[in-house]
Amino acid sequence: MNWHAVRAIYRFEMARTFRTITQSIASPVLSTSLYFVVFGAAIGSRMGEVDGISYGAFIIPGLIMLSILNESLSNASFGIYMPKWAGTIYELLSAPVGWGEAVLGYVGAAASKSMMLGILILATARLFVPYEIAHPVWMVLFLMLTALSFSLFGFIIGLWANDFQKLQVIPLMIVTPLTFLGGAFYSIDMLPPVWQKIALFNPVVYLISGFRWSFYGVADVNVVVSFSAILVFLAACLTAVWWIFRTGWRLRN
Template sequence: MINFYAIRAIYRFEMARAFRTLMQSIASPVLSTSLYFIVFGTAIGSRMGEVGSVSYGAFIVPGLVMMSLLNESISNASFGIYMPKWTGTIYELLSAPVSPLEAVVGYVGAAASKSVLLGILILVTARLFVPYHIAHPFWMIGFLVLTAVTFSLFGFIIGLWADDFQKLQIVPLMVVMPLTFLGGAFYSISMLPPLWQKITLANPVVYLISGFRWSFYGEADVNVAVSLGMTLAFLLLCLGVVAWMFRTGYKLKS
């Protein structure tokens, strides 16, 4: 039977930590994303033509939201589980009557909640700089939540794997950030030469941004069903890795 008290305790602790550091957790990502809107959406966007049937300023809104969502989901989840490892309290969690499922739901649920909240705040802020519309609000929320949960799980894996604070930053900075910039956050992959279009399809972030952008404007670089399938596949992969780490005790009992 699921211990909902344990899940709630972990969830409330992680959410309280976020609200104690509002400047770092919420204000800083919103402010940095707003600078992108000012530079790319207003200054540069006003001098560029439309991308498809959408103005450039509106076109980059889903990409910027997704970029912040990926980074914050990974950061929140990885830091949340790494701190108990660093302080040694992870052993109290492992010896408590809390199952791995309950621990994952608590930590990942809190990280995903913070990321979804941040994504909504960025969308509200974007309205101050560029006009945009959401053609499929249900699917927009669905992609937002699914991506937040998936990459919070990915961040949870990084937090379990990392041995020091430096390792917490390696994957987000050296892998996720470049893939996001090359994943169509600021451009449509249809603008690329045919060869590079095919190469770009090997980038998993392309499917996330394309599907999310489709929920706004009904236009996408990749079929929305493929985007959804790729996201679900990565979610299942992350679940499998987390289950293996808890079952074997990898980076947990040593």
């Protein structure tokens, strides 16, 4: 394992984040704070409890997941797409750097940025809504695995995209709608029976459900199923990245 290469890629990507800290950190935190103001404080104070939890507190895990998923995809896809666009990807491919080192550097930096953002949003939420974390260790584990798996997915998007518009297609057209329909602002038990069954085909439901369980001990889906779903998605993304580097798809042509 070439740890010098991993450290160089990781430090470069993290330095890029701190050079654009307003866009990378401040903007997502401010946007999520507006959700807390509108849905948590304004609307939530006029709504009843959901599963015995105040509405403002109930949506905290969903809002954190919404930010984590979007930022993980954006950071990882942009991080690997820029070397492709600039042509410097060939320097990486010709250097003594394996696919594992490249993934650790780029994906590790994207996941680190997403976790930093998640922790900042969690701290910001305390200013608007009181909440408790029933299972803090599981909360951190769900946060880490989600940030890592979707950073890997974003890495794949960055390898697949051949222009800047394609970088936004999957996050905006697929991931964001799935997140809003995945129980970020409601429990799927509130849906009609038919739609409850349809919602179970949405993979984001399992992420949000497991993450919410770590806060309040309540979930729409069994927590073991949620945890297994994240591991399966992570394994699928790792396999896809390995295949891309092995075949050179979208890298050498």
